[in-house]
Amino acid sequence: MNNLPVLSYLDEFRASGPAGRLLDRLHRRPERPVRIMEVCGTHTMAISRHGIRQASPAWLRLISGPGCPVCVTSNYDIDSFIEMSLLPGVIAASFGDMLKVPGTRMGLGGARARGARVEIVYSTLDALRLARENPDCKVIFFGVGFETTAPTVAAAIAAARQSGASNFFVYSAHKLVPPALSALCRMPGLAVDAFLCPGHVSAIIGADPYRPLAERGIPCVISGFETVDILQSLNMILDQLDSGDCRVEVEYARGVRPGGNPAALEMMNSVFAPCDAGWRGLGTIPASGLTIREEFAAHDAARVFAVDASYSREPAGCICGAILTGQKIPPDCRRFARTCTPDHPVGPCMVSSEGTCAAYYQYEFQD
Amino acid sequence: MTHDTETVQMAHGSGGRLGRELVESVFSSALANNILNRLDDAACLEVQGRLAFTIDGHVVSPLFFPGGDIGRLSVTGTVNDLAVMGATPLYIALGVVIEEGLPLHTLKLITESMRATAGEAKVEVVTGDTKVVERGAADGVFITTSGIGLIPEGVSPSGRGARPGDAVILSGTLGDHGVAILSCRQGLEFDSMLKSDCAPLNSLVREMLAASVRVHAMRDPTRGGLAAALNEIAAASGVAIEIEEETLPVKPSVRAACELFGLDPLLLANEGKLVAFVPEDDAGSVLAAMRSHPLGAEAAIIGRVVDPAAGAGFSGPFRVFARTVLGGLRIIRMPVGEQLPRIC
Amino acid sequence: MCLAVPAKIIETDGQQAIVEIGGLRKQASIVLLPEAVTGDYVLLHAGFAISMIDKKEALETLLLFEELAPPGGRPGLSGPGPEDGDLGLKETPAADDE
Structure with a gap:
């Protein structure tokens, strides 16, 4: 988390410098729907x-x-x-x-x-x-x-x-x-x-x-x-x-x-x-x-x-299946953040820290 | 006089001769002071002023870990709870539950560690109680400590005191204790020079309050780590907190352990760190005071308190955020459950 | 899925090795990567070395990122040809953990 490159082959790739440029490249591309x-x-x-x-x-x-x-x-x-x-x-x-x-x-x-x-x-x-x-x-x-x-x-x-x-x-x-x-x-x-x-x-x-x-x-x-x-x-x-x-x-x-x-x-x-x-x-x-x-x-x-x-x-009532196939996103689920939370997970996508629902809940979800 | 009993036995908890021997040979001899020596049913204390009063139960496996043991932990835990309220810790009461079969030598080492830590923190253990339970009913020894401290005039940090504009100052590196404990867990063992940060923080707090009596809030981020401490303060104070993740001090070996086992330094336990909320104008002097103290040498400003209404487009109950590499904000939630090593 | 972390092989003994990550040392198995020798960097997953880290490819990726970085905001690449196995970045001694 500090900037000292001490974890070899990890920290070097965490420098934030190029990120903005790479993001710019994404934004300059012609608009068209891509999934x-x-x-x-x-x-x-x-x-x-x-x-x-x-x-x-x-x-x-x-x-x-x-x-x-x-x-x-x-x-x-x-x-x-x-x-x-x-x-x-x-x-x-x-x-x-x-x-x-x-x-x-x-x-x-x-x-x-x-x-x-x-x-x-x-x-x-x-x-x-x-x-x-x-x-x-x-x-x-x-x-x-x-x-x-x-x-x-x-x-x-x-x-x-x-x-x-x-x-x-x-x-x-x-x-x-x-x-x-x-x-x-x-x-x-x-x-x-x-x-x-x-x-x-x-x-x-x-x-x-x-x-x-x-x-x-x-x-x-x-x-x-x-x-x-x-x-x-x-x-x-x-x-x-x-x-x-x-x-x-x-x-x-x-x-x-x-x-x-x-x-x-x-x-x-x-x-x-x-x-x-x-x-x-x-x-x-x-x-x-x-x-x-x-x-x-x-x-x-x-x-x-x-x-x-x-x-x-x-x-x-769990739509993990549709979420795992990318057809729905977590906020589409009636249980998401209501009856299914990391404290009381119903579906596996919420319980695993790598699950899509957990990732949404943890870092992105807004009421 | 425990010549023929090398381990703690049920009889030590009987209240009879063996019980008396245990108290005298292990506890009152090591922790001796004028008040404890009377061995009365209660300690009589003369204290004038506003008191802080707290209690903390301590269970840890293993009992001895790099940088500390349950004895040291049981003193620092209570001392630090008092210190972050701005109080000067004075007296500690001790409740010990011992599992039958614990070697007396082990108990003496733990008590000796409590003595040394109490001396370091300049507090006295003034009353106590021991109980012995059958083998399997406890894990070696459980220690509960309660403590009182005196809050000086004009000082009033509390969990509800953080205000928009405050600087958030962390006293040092995150996760040392959590990773030191992890390094002893069967199957996860690894070698590092890493030690638990377990230490009494009252002398650090004294220096901070000498630099500014306007420290609004403090907390020691123990279980649940910094993420829990920040969420608690933000909720109690009715504010939001933004931290800069890149400014968080984390030792390389702690970062390595986090990469290896899939853990987050923000969620790891600390036993010798505090996070303070200080008006921006005073942040420089408080930070300087912290850095001149050995326990605050790596102190850093890690973020600031903001108005929850201005909460960066986030609504709802979220109050703690970190800025990402891409300039956005992500939510830092209250942690859920224990942190387990994972492979995916 | 699958956490894996770059680790340096410190010594080997048959199918076992001691690896180091940021000053932390741990036992690991090289049964899935028999060509690994002392000094190599490997990806470690669940206690097993699963892949060799290719220093040349790593440098090429970093150089690509460096070209993309805005002036002044250089990525972590410092200096040209590293000699000693890592990417030529100064390693902080483990003593920092004292």
Whole structure:
């Protein structure tokens, strides 16, 4: 926050100098309606927090897509994991992101209040360590996240098998980004002119998986996370639309190789196989999730623990689905800021700090 | 005389011989002063003038953390609550709930830390009580402290006192305590030179009030961080506050921890910082007084109080704003719930 | 989604490494980035190095931003060719945390 450049490769990109110039470039462009969807919660937060939406020209609509893994996780997956956390002898390990997410009956925080042992971890290896330190317990890790996170979960499963940690399990609710983007493009009534693509997902998968979108005339720019990165990426997208030459471009070249991270992809693909997955708001999308491969079945919580979450249902009156597909914005929801607030969230888009509703509520919303 | 009992036992809370031994060997010996030494049921105090009176419960895990421990925290917490009201802290009452099985040595270290901190703050612990609860019914030790202080003539900072035009002055870096505690949490461990800022602020406040008795409001941004403190003052005073986020002093390792775990320095706890609302004309002299004190060396003006009606186009209940890189304003809300490390 | 922060590799031991961010040191895994060696800057996500940071690309992006910056309002780029792994910006010693 002070101006000393001491966090290398971060602070240098936070200098505000170029931001005004990049914004000017946006404003000098010819007016015409353009809808750009960002599909990364960190972009959603940055756009809200730094006031990029308000500062942008009125003809440029920035809409938030399904970029928050917490938000797209279905209630069925959340309820199933919560049921597992309540089984005797289980330690439920999760990233902090999931603790406040409400399920159909209760959230993980509620399960903890009822006696479930819930541990917040920063890394999957910490969850594996919990398993080693508690040999009499079964440690179940809630695997949520996109391609950025899935390889780290895969690495923990592989390490568990190698070290014989037979009390380590993963409930896999991972999601894959490119299939969801393709599905979005096919949704009737959804007009997206371009995608602002996620920087850290792309650090793993590279630029190629977005190519089919570009071939359909939809510019894709992989963006970094600072204000100047995002403004620059918006200009790159509009340059593409102006020239009619739609491509996959990488603004975040310092962190993303065109081919991604082959070692991470190999780790992910050796432990997980693609499967159909239910996305909140988008429904079931073919080959958009990850299931644990047969060889690692002994660590697959979904196979090992039988729980009944057939009572699952999505919260009534919540339009998270339409918000996740960019068809509505949070103030369109009757519950928003009235019966759904960060203190008492109803939908996942409010509870996750990267959720679109939370970002609106936190930084932009006015009564 | 605790020769054969190395840990605190239920019998220590029985009110019998062991209980007396615990009080004498651990508490009254370390915290000795003329009033406490009488071990009466209540302390008799002679104080003339307007009193500030406060109470604060302290629970922290771990009990010892870089830069402090629960003993130091329990004294500074109450001293600082008195100090930000402009009061000179005088006396502290102490309530200790001990979990059965706590090593006596640990309890002595905590008490010794309370003694040292009370000496630093020039306050006396004049009365107290201990209870022992069964293992599992507490987390090591819980400490409640209550305190009284004397408010000097002509001084009246309060949470309701901020006025449009006031400069907002922060006494130093944000989030040191929150991140120091985080660095001890299982699974998050990291090494840094970072210590909790846990410190009694009454001598700093004395220097500030010597520079200007017109300090309108002060608060120590503990739980909930600066975001909570600013929202509370803005609401109580009926004003709006605009801060310049780029002027907020934050140590590199605190910023690093925030990047790493997805936290916001504005929401992290502090235990040795205060934020003051001072008329613009006096801001320079108060800031200079703060900077010449070791606990205010990095003090900075971080924003100003504005009329809520002129609130930058924002309506509704929002009162605290930060200016963004792009020149707009964003809302700083009252924080919700605990800050958890996150990966997205 | 997905927070990731640039971190410098201080030492490696097999698949484990110690990384530094702003004076803070933490254990990390390099199993997903086996080519990482001491001195490299990597993106760290949930305790794993997930991508190498490309210094040349970083400088090019900064130069682009510098061209865009108004006179006097230069971005963080200071001086030409850095030699020592970082972007040639002065690092504040960790002692500032004392």
